[in-house]
Amino acid sequence: MNNQFFVFFKALLGSCKDLLPIILVIAFFQFAVLQQPMPNVGDILVGLALVVLGLTFFIYGLEMGLFPIGESMAQAFAKKGSISWLLTFAFCLGFGTTVAEPSLIAVAKEAAIVAASGGIISDTIESQLSYANGLRFTVAFAVGFAIVVGVLRILRGWPIQYLILGGYIVVVLMTMIAPSWIIGIAYDSGGVTTSTITVPLVTALGVGLASAIKGRNPMIDGFGLIAFASLTPMIFVMVYGMVIS
């Protein structure tokens, strides 16, 4: 019992260390640059305590739950030997986790408001809603597609750099023909797709697959799924922008 408490305390201390830079930055800018007193100190202290506690629990659960389930599923699929089921699972995982992703919903909504005020779409709630939803489904589809390609890469052992660099070339070419108002949103949509729960799961899936398949190195072949998931949304969103205009 005592030992467990010690482990938990150590993890708590680690989380404090992770958070220290943010506290220093905010304190420095608040006092030294903006020269204002800290508003509601009590609230902030409670919030910080919650963040530290939350981070500790999250990392605990990560190693107990998320990593093992991702790896055990990867191994089960590898043993089963059905590529089509594995790819279906990969697509569902990518699509399903992205379509409900809160930060994507927020960005899509924001983008719709900005697009309406910029006169790209008509300024009604319906057209904004359909624009935002279109954006969301485009991104979710792109992520599903990305995980499928990434899993295929692990199975076949394709070198990652050619695929990613090829993707970059497509992004650059698309940038030249896509309407300029979509470019910023397209570039950003690559970054917002990968949420806190998706990343550990997808990483564990990739590493698990690469360790279960003979001749694959988990370091070289296991990582890279997230890279695909941040690349394809850029391409797909630019296509979406071209279709809309």
Next chain:
Amino acid sequence: MELLFEFLTTLKNTVVDVLPILSIILGFQLLVIRKPIPHVKQVGFGFIYVLIGLALFLLGLEKALFPLGKMMAEQLTAPEFIHAGEKILTAIHWSDYTWVYIFAAAIGFSTTIAEPSLIAVAIKAEEVSGGAINANSLRISVAIGVAIGIALGSYRIVVGHPIHYYIIAGYVVVVIQTFFCPKLIVPLAYDSGGVTTSTVTVPLVAALGLGLASTIPGRSPLIDGFGLIAFASLFPIIAVMAYAQLTEAKALRAEKKSEKRIQDKENKRNLNKNR
């Protein structure tokens, strides 16, 4: 009491967000794999810990960091702060915004250090590489990349250059580095671009970008406000590959001389510097 209520609301929202993932996992496990989950009790508890942890984390951010960070981004980009004393705005000079760049770099670095999904990938990378990649060094490299990226991205919004010049130039650097850096790090470096921007970084960085774009005359939030996140996902790739190249160079050097000698030399150098 109120706090408990807020926690339960956040927990409920987190559970709703996780529901699609959970149903996909369970559906495939039960219908396709058709085998019991190994260590099901432990995994279940792990999931509950993750959910509770995430809910606490989000609630804490919402209570403490986001309001303050967003307010600071607004205040730092506000014309009253930038042009204190000047009544008539004639022209905007990029150097007026020095504090904004410093803030952008600092907030980018510090939020990346606390980003849970980066912690997850770093833990996994250290485990898979057998300790050859140190989790903390990896996180610090990524954070430096984000810091440079967001500072440069803010500079771009201020001067109004088109975003794709920067992104394409960044890609060119990535391509060149890919050919010269150790092969083992390449996939991990590509991944680290995507993991940097999730729970903590996105809301603060988006507030900074939109604040900048809407206060500087001649910038449109539509074209200029977005795009900071793209910078934050490109530069970590460069930084992680650079970290691997540095480590490799260091290892080569250490092969030639014994490590103690280098240490002695560096100590001497530091002493000389101090004089």
